[in-house]
Amino acid sequence: MNKIEYINLGGIPLAIDMDASQRLQDYLYELDDYFGKSDYADEIIRDIELRLAELIEESMGSRKVANMTDIEKSIAIMGRPDQFEQPDRDEPGETYAGNKESASYRRKLYRDPENKVIAGVCSGIAAYFDIDDPIWVRLAFAIIFFTAGAGVLLYIILWIVMPKARTSIDRLRMKGQPIDLENIERMMESGIDHISDFADKVSDKIKRKNRW
């Protein structure tokens, strides 16, 4: 048994298997990231959605519910964003490439559990501002601490406020890198997810022990 979902894709209503719907959703997120945020990006994505719906309907034939094969086939025809043959446009401000760096891959401030001394606040800030070595941020915090004494409080507040970079996508956002399959795959391969989860569990345990 497979649950189905009703979706509206580009104005065309479709019944679709849950897993296939998830696959479609992921693909649309990929497109979102590729085109960035702007009025014309929305328009392009609407056009693509409509075409996808047509392709899916074509692939379904007389069947009533779209399945994974229909989705995979349609996505293959539409192509992944890295297959879109865009002419290289180097006028600044107008291009998708320009968007890529500023708008669509907006950085987010996360704590970096990979390079942490206490909670990863400083290394997170360093990643956000593209500072090569978090030592400079740590040094700044240390100076604030010794001169004004507010450093500890500031650190604790940031610790509370900044979310931890838990997943590969968080880590890419933290560094302002494009969230595409290639980068995620790279991170998966290096096993960062598992290691960081494990490290977090251990550190949480230690923290709890210290508290009591």
Place this chain on the structure above:
Amino acid sequence: MKVENIKAQMRKGVLELCVLGLLSKETMYPSDIIQNLKKNDLIVVEGTMYPLLNRLKRDGYLSYNWVESSSGPPRKYYEITPKGNDLKEELTKAWENLAQTVNFSNSINTTNNE
């Protein structure tokens, strides 16, 4: 792999001209444009076309009308604008020059080799 890249670059360069050329004959729905270009191996994936059409429209070379369709939601039919026609003329000239030069230099090379 390298060869494929070069071919892709070549296609990218002439894609705009081909779209303008198609639309100078008749107004078309994106899927028709895509079918046409795919048939001639000018595009590999359909996704290439949507940002390109959008850019040509934003730059004023194309415009579109919504046309009701018997099945499903209304469709966008693209047509070429006077500005788009000017661009097409200019690109056609550039293409002809380029094609001539490329063919000419290749034919010189072959005669030299003989």
